Amino acid sequence: MSLFADEAAMQKWLHKKLKKEVALADLIFDYERYKSSIRTDDPSFVINQIRKSYLFCMDSFDINELLFANENISLNPKDILKPDFVLYAAETQSIVIVELKNLKSATRQAGTEVGAYAAEIKSYLPFMADGEVVNVIISSDWPVLLRHYVMNEIIWLNRNVICLEPLKRNGRIGLAIVSPDKIANDQLKFSVSQRQLGGFHLCLYDYGAKQAGNFFRMDDHQNRIRTALNAMAARGNALRTHGFAFLFRVRSDFGEAPYIITIVNFSSFQGLPFAFLDPEYVPNKTAMRFLQLLRDNDPEGHGQMLNKICEAGEVFLKGFCDPRPEDFRDWGYLKEYAFHEMDAMAFTGWGVFEEMYFELLAKKYDALDLDFEYDNPMVAISMLNEIVQEIDLQIDWEKLGLGDDDEDDFFE
Known part of the structure; x- marks a missing residue:
């Protein structure tokens, strides 16, 4: 009372x-x-x-x-x-x-x-x-x-x-x-789905490296590459979004890009299906509009926000390479390719991922008394493996009245 x-x-x-x-x-x-x-x-x-x-x-x-x-x-x-x-x-x-x-x-x-x-x-x-x-x-x-x-x-x-x-x-x-x-409200564990993290590989092409006989000559620009990562994080924080980026170095001289930056940002639309984890959830008309948008367009986070974050880093890259975004996918796909084919060199995060990373890094320093690099990618991947889940929720569009034949009737 x-x-x-x-x-x-x-x-x-x-x-x-x-x-x-x-x-x-x-x-x-x-x-x-x-x-x-x-x-x-x-x-x-x-x-x-x-x-x-x-x-x-x-x-x-x-x-x-x-x-x-x-x-x-x-x-x-x-x-x-x-x-x-x-x-x-x-x-x-x-x-x-x-x-x-x-x-x-x-x-x-x-x-x-x-x-x-x-x-x-x-x-x-x-x-x-x-x-x-x-x-x-x-x-x-x-x-x-x-x-x-x-x-x-x-x-x-x-x-x-x-x-x-x-x-x-x-x-x-x-x-x-x-x-x-x-x-x-019992949500003690912070977790997200791979589907909620969309991004791409920013391939740093050096077309003359092989002809010059030094495929990894871009190693001389490590400081500028890492500065690009920090600039991306700064832009992500300024935009009040959440994401991260890894720097990778390829293991052989196959292809024309010795370095790749994998940039990932949070996709707000991909969070819509998770409301259905609550068995009592019934979407109202506004929620149904967003669900129809998700069904028709499937926005994975590859929007203007991600482009702005990438552009902040490209300023430091274009002087010595040709940075090109490729493989517009979710984190599940990007991670599997990158960590199997390349060596992780550095990490940066923004928003909640930056905060969680430094919190974990502080614990590592205290517990192990080791001098990790501040941008240690292995610490970062251990953090992400803990919070990113392999959940792919399938929505029953027919049950919601959003089948191909009846979606227009619902909104009349």
Whole structure:
């Protein structure tokens, strides 16, 4: 049973506290104990990321100044954007956005509202980074949709979110921290399918090498090649996407390309079939539109995002070779060919793959006390073998009403 009759009552309670310059830390039960005891060395990458997000947010809870309370912050007077509360955290020089929900039917709407408010605040402060915005969601109920939204914001968009719920203890109303395990919703193991990773081989052709009698003369440009990999990673991070690249050297002088860079990026459309792993999942009309798009076009991630990442590296390559993309396939195919025919020389990642790689590399350093290269491809492939699964889900299009003869009828 909710402590408040409605959302307005919850807002009134919190507003009264914040007006008295009470910080969020003072309202959270067991705040200091929780903050000092939380660990980020859990075997689950998902749990660790949620905990890190919580700790990051809590650094902005000790000194808070109320800026706006249910006020329109839109630059355009015709639009209405009224966050429940916007605070300033002096110690971290951050903006704290607080959104309240007091409904049993609370959904991901609470999260999307926070995102809209953050975007509008950045219209006033255009150089504000995501890391300078702390997102707080206070809800009396945490249904699956809302938990999924929060987890995706933290894991895939690397945003800072913390989840709280109102609680009465010993006659006092305060806030309790929602367990990271609850937000993870049993998805403790981070994993993706090979089908969700699309890419290609960028072959570095040197047409005059054989005639010059030195097929591997491109070895003299190793620094530029590795710089190209780093430039790709930087572009991938700037685009807020997730992927990786391997540098390979062929084992013989067959062909005209002594080096190959395999570039792989996450394909969002290929994640659609995985919703059907939930036996209770029933796609709505919007989901069906996307499923029809998947069936008709089968987008594997070979789009503009991947091209932009490749172009960032080609700047450093075109001065000594002719880089050409080939074999537009998924990671399963690309991996089998590359690791059987060539020697892996280097690795780079962006987004969640970069973060997971360096987390694993740090553990290797501590456990084995060996001086691995920072771009060690064998450490990277061990990471990918752990998280990339060979799952190829087949959708029954006829059962969904998306057979060749009836797809148009469904959308009429």
